[in-house]
Amino acid sequence: MSLLTADNLCLAFGPRTILQGAGFMVAAGERVGVIGPNGSGKSTLFRIIAGRQPLDDGRLHFARGLSLGYLPQDILEFGDGPLLATTLAAVPGKSDLEDRLRQAEDELHDCEDHDRQMELAQRIADLHLHLDRFEQEFSPYEAERILMGLGFRERDFARPLTEFSGGWKMRAALAGLLFKKPDVLLLDEPTNHLDVPSVEWLDEFLRQFKNAMLLISHDREFLDRQIRRVLSFEVEGLRSYSGDYDEYRRLREAELEVRRAARRNQDAEVRQAEHFIRRFRANASKARQVQSRKKMLEKIDVIAVDHERATMDFRFPPTAHVGKLPVAVHEITQRFGDLQLYDGLSAAVVRGERIALIGRNGAGKTTLLRIMSGELPPTAGRVEYGANVELRYYAQHHSEGLRRERSILDEVWGVNPAMTRTDVRTICGSFLFRGDEVDKPIGVLSGGELARVSLARILVKPGNLLLMDEPTNHLDLFSAEALAEALTSYDGTLVFVSHNKAFINRLATKIWDLENGQLEEFPGNLEEYLHHLKLVQRRPEPRTPAAPDTVKRPAPLANLLPETPAPKAGPRPAAPTVDDAKDDNKARFEERKRLNRERGRIERQLDDAQRQAAAYETKVAGREAEKATLERALSDPEAYADSAKYSRLLRAYQEVQDEIEALTARWTEFQEKTERLQAQLEKLPAPT
Ligand SMILES: Nc1ncnc2c1ncn2[C@@H]1O[C@H](COP(=O)(O)OP(=O)(O)OP(=O)(O)O)[C@@H](O)[C@H]1O
Numbered sequence: 001m002s003l004l005t006a007d008n009l010c011l012a013f014g015p016r017t018i019l020q021g022a023g024f025m026v027a028a029g030e031r032v033g034v035i036g037p038n039g040s041g042k043s044t045l046f047r048i049i050a051g052r053q054p055l056d057d058g059r060l061h062f063a064r065g066l067s068l069g070y071l072p073q074d075i076l077e078f079g080d081g082p083l084l085a086t087t088l089a090a091v092p093g094k095s096d097l098e099d100r101l102r103q104a105e106d107e108l109h110d111c112e113d114h115d116r117q118m119e120l121a122q123r124i125a126d127l128h129l130h131l132d133r134f135e136q137e138f139s140p141y142e143a144e145r146i147l148m149g150l151g152f153r154e155r156d157f158a159r160p161l162t163e164f165s166g167g168w169k170m171r172a173a174l175a176g177l178l179f180k181k182p183d184v185l186l187l188d189e190p191t192n193h194l195d196v197p198s199v200e201w202l203d204e205f206l207r208q209f210k211n212a213m214l215l216i217s218h219d220r221e222f223l224d225r226q227i228r229r230v231l232s233f234e235v236e237g238l239r240s241y242s243g244d245y246d247e248y249r250r251l252r253e254a255e256l257e258v259r260r261a262a263r264r265n266q267d268a269e270v271r272q273a274e275h276f277i278r279r280f281r282a283n284a285s286k287a288r289q290v291q292s293r294k295k296m297l298e299k300i301d302v303i304a305v306d307h308e309r310a311t312m313d314f315r316f317p318p319t320a321h322v323g324k325l326p327v328a329v330h331e332i333t334q335r336f337g338d339l340q341l342y343d344g345l346s347a348a349v350v351r352g353e354r355i356a357l358i359g360r361n362g363a364g365k366t367t368l369l370r371i372m373s374g375e376l377p378p379t380a381g382r383v384e385y386g387a388n389v390e391l392r393y394y395a396q397h398h399s400e401g402l403r404r405e406r407s408i409l410d411e412v413w414g415v416n417p418a419m420t421r422t423d424v425r426t427i428c429g430s431f432l433f434r435g436d437e438v439d440k441p442i443g444v445l446s447g448g449e450l451a452r453v454s455l456a457r458i459l460v461k462p463g464n465l466l467l468m469d470e471p472t473n474h475l476d477l478f479s480a481e482a483l484a485e486a487l488t489s490y491d492g493t494l495v496f497v498s499h500n501k502a503f504i505n506r507l508a509t510k511i512w513d514l515e516n517g518q519l520e521e522f523p524g525n526l527e528e529y530l531h532h533l534k535l536v537q538r539r540p541e542p543r544t545p546a547a548p549d550t551v552k553r554p555a556p557l558a559n560l561l562p563e564t565p566a567p568k569a570g571p572r573p574a575a576p577t578v579d580d581a582k583d584d585n586k587a588r589f590e591e592r593k594r595l596n597r598e599r600g601r602i603e604r605q606l607d608d609a610q611r612q613a614a615a616y617e618t619k620v621a622g623r624e625a626e627k628a629t630l631e632r633a634l635s636d637p638e639a640y641a642d643s644a645k646y647s648r649l650l651r652a653y654q655e656v657q658d659e660i661e662a663l664t665a666r667w668t669e670f671q672e673k674t675e676r677l678q679a680q681l682e683k684l685p686a687p688t
């Protein structure tokens with residue numbers, strides 16, 4: 001049964017088309033990942049489904065009585081009630097369920113349509129079940145369990161939401177949704193606000209959740225574990241693929257290969273036509289043909305292969321010279337109520353370092369960054385800045401400080417009014433806001449776009465000490481890479497918190513591992529650090545019960561360590577034996593016989609390997625021909641129009657491709673075997 005049907009959805013924001021005739025269905029219990037680059041329209045699609053964004057055309061149909069739960073990417077308004085009470089209020093009370101049951105029974109009484117009767121009967125059964133389970137399912141205990149899973153503590157339950165930071169408010173909203181157990185759950189980047197243990201908890205919770213879910217997440221591993229279908233914003237429109245993300249990748253790669261081939265053919269046609277036009281432009285007898293080619297070129301619908309990967313491209317200008325230690329913390333203690341994060345922690349940042357601050361969440365990484373930025377005065381201890389420091393702080397919830405009604409240009413320019421409009425526009429351009437786009441109000445921007453605005457604000461006044469908290473959150477893969485690239489050229493000093501392993505490895509010159517209020521320093525990147533931890537762990541235990549000289553690793557980091565196979569115990573070398581053959585002649589004869597047998601054996605094997613290699617080569621050629629035929633069929637626009645036929649062809653194409661790969665691997669194997677055997681033959685003494 002379909003819970004949700006979208007038909008011919010169309011929406012454009014000015015010149016930017018988001019949806020053009022998109023359609024899809026979501027069945028009960030389906031798990032759908034919604035993917036696409038920054039700004040492609042994922043969050044907009046969720047807003048449409050949640051009824052918060054009107055369409056230009058098309059419609060959505062919902063199963064009657066459907067309950068929907070929606071977690072937006074950024075929530076701007078929250079309630080102000082106490083945490084636990086707000087979570088409990090997410091679920092309509094028992095009387096509401098009884099009302100819904102009565103409504104369904106009344107409708108069934110008057111209903112004549114068989115399908116609808118079935119639907120209603122099911123609904124009534126569900127509601128009865130719900131009512132039976134109400135106390136159990138929606139008990140305050142369950143709400144507490146969810147809140148604790150998302151990282152809250154018992155003493156938070158009675159605190160009003162207004163006391164929590166942006167990230168914790170998002171968690172509270174998520175808790176309410178999970179508690180409500182809607183028929184369809186829409187989650188827009190839920191993991192951005194969570195730490196590692198909470199992500200793990202959510203992962204497990206969602207896997208137990210049996211209702212339908214649409215999920216947007218840039219965290220590929222999380223996405224892959226949750227979904228069985230993909231809705232994807234592709235260059236040709238919204239597409240649907242069954243299977244998980246890996247399966248999507250395989251199918252899409254095959255499709256892209258076909259599109260690339262079709263595009264190559266099209267380009268060749270265009271080149272030929274242009275050549276013809278140039279050559280015969282002045283030739284009166286060819287005027288008609290020239291004209292018809294010109295028409296063809298005008299009408300041609302260029303086959304777009306993939307999203308144009310415009311990437312951010314910016315460099316930090318050289319920064320002003322700063323003292324040897326741009327920032328240091330001395331004996332700092334930080335307490336929040338009865339929670340103590342550090343007690344007498346001291347650390348210094350040396351000029352030019354790029355430090356990755358890692359560690360379990362809740363360890364106090366963000367807090368340490370806030371203390372170093374001067375935003376949060378520590379409970380005790382002091383922060384010292386080097387001479388001439390200009391500090392910039394990129395907070396985890398950086399967009400909180402942006403004003404929704406102002407334009408991108410104004411928000412960027414406001415940071416450094418001394419710059420000229422042209423210079424500010426150039427900087428906005430390098431963060432991919434081109435032309436009129438700089439006039440867009442902040443309020444409409446996508447998560448990735450907001451992150452780019454905050455980064456642009458840093459670049460117009462970069463400073464020589466940069467503190468960044470989760471800078472790759474909200475950025476798609478390409479933007480995250482571009483940011484890492486730009487930061488490698490930054491000549492100032494950088495301290496950053498990140499969960500993104502690739503990003504840390506690329507940038508860090510030093511690791512600060514924060515655990516139990518202590519900082520462990522390690523010069524190098526994350527991989528080197530993890531390797532170091534592994535070595536430390538493998539170091540043999542001292543025989544006498546002395547104090548361990550190794551650092552004890554907490555479980556979460558230990559889990560990051562790559563597996564190391566236990567060293568294999570090799571066979572002991574056999575003691576050399578002496579051949580004391582008495583009859584030399586007999587020995588030579590035996591040796592010759594053995595060599596001849598050996599040669600015969602190798603020759604037979606060689607012959608076989610050569611035959612096998614030839615057979616596989618023929619098979620590969622056969623499949624290559626099939627592949628070419630399928631490629632032609634797939635690039636035919638008619639095939640594309642018939643989606644059933646198209647997916648049949650595509651699967652066949654994918655299969656042939658896989659077969660070619662497998663056959664080629666076998667061919668290579670026999671080819672290598674042939675070479676190996678030939679080499680062995682050459683090594684044998686000439687036959688006698
Ligand atoms: N009301 C609006 N008016 C004008 N443009 C809008 C409006 N709402 C969204 N947009 C634009 O539509 C595009 C798609 O936005 P959306 O938030 O759906 O992207 P997204 O795929 O969720 O991206 P991200 O991965 O960055 O979160 C963006 O360029 C955004 O600026």
Ligand SMILES: [Mg+2]
Nearest residue numbers: 043073446447
């Ligand atoms: Mg979004």
